[in-house]
Amino acid sequence: MTRNEELFLRAQKTIPGGVNSPVRAFRSVGGAPRFFTHGEGCRVWDADGKPYIDYVGSWGPLILGHDDADTVRAVQEAAAKGLSFGAPTEGEVELAELLVQRVPSMDMVRLVSSGTEATMSAIRLARGFTGRDAIIKFEGCYHGHGDSLLVKAGSGLLTFGNPSSAGVPADLAQHTLVLDYNDAQGLRDAFVKHVKAIACVIVEPVAGNMNLIAPKPEFLAAMREMCTRHGAVLIFDEVMTGFRVGPGSAQGLYGIKPDLSTFGKVIGGGMPLGAFGGRRDIMEQIAPLGPVYQAGTLSGNPLSVAAGLVTLKKIAAPGFHEALAAKTRALVEGLAAAAKRHGVSFSAQSVGGMFGIYFAPTPPTSYAEVMACDKEAFNRFFHAMLDAGFYLAPSAFEAGFVSAAHTDADIAATIAAADAIFAAG
């Protein structure tokens, strides 16, 4: 038995599924998850001492790679002054100022400790601001595990949703309308049917939780138009796309101005940090200024703030995002070319520093098309790459991430490994 397998068996005795977040359990791809001991640059090592080139990067935060020296030093220095105060600190003000400067749609921002907290708070804020209860989300999009967001599409078209998780009250789920991603007409129809009843639309402006799905231009534009026309709040969930798809996040890339935005992952540089922010007239409804309650013991934690400030400053370097996007593009083009050489039904695409790979002839543009991809072929590919020392997301329904620490040689080695796997059939 390997050390990984030993640890997994032991973990399952005291931690549900042996993991502290379900996707880590490898249930979608099979086999035992790898327990990591340390990371360096774009590599991680498992409990058996095996190195992997890492394309998960803690699900997006590690845009600078593992153990970025400046980030680690900033956290160490902050820790030496105190781990937490439960009181305001200058660092939080500096980070808030930097966020509203980098995200022009945000006049104000509130720091929290996770993406879930950010989206849960933004939903409550939109409901409080509009006085409406109904929200719209899209099938395949994940916005964290807030009750109102663990909802799947209702039985009839444009009907309200049903819980997608046990423990979510049906009479809460009924306030969530689940529509098809990239279906602009369906969105328009929903607003016509539920006129003036919608508090907000929340969307991943580039979907990354059903694998990567790029938005159609008319989809985001319709969202902006309908929310404006009907007084609904448009929430861009940029927890994954924020500072990942470009220096202006997805809203900068696509030129759509949301009313609220949520962030996480990259802004914490690997430490627990989330944020929600947007229009001043909406944000001023948040306690202690307004009637919408929201709070957190470790919100704005000084170690997370220190890591976030260093990360956000480093990725603002001239050419950072262009280089990251070029490297990610080289990866997906190389993988697609290798698959084509060997007649494998495969496609891939990237947006900035995130990418999707699909065992299907062309990249999917909808949830239904994602579900038609060959999941078993992905799972076989995943394990073959894992054995070869390349760590992809352990699910066919997740995006992958490249970091500044991945070199051209790492990308070339990844493509060569995939080529050998495609050649072997």
Ligand code: KE4
């Ligand atoms: P967290 O609560 O996990 O920090 O963020 C929730 C969240 C919100 N919005 C988007 C667009 C997200 O992608 C996420 C979390 N993403 C997953 C990856 N698919 C985190 C990995 C996990 O759940 O363990």
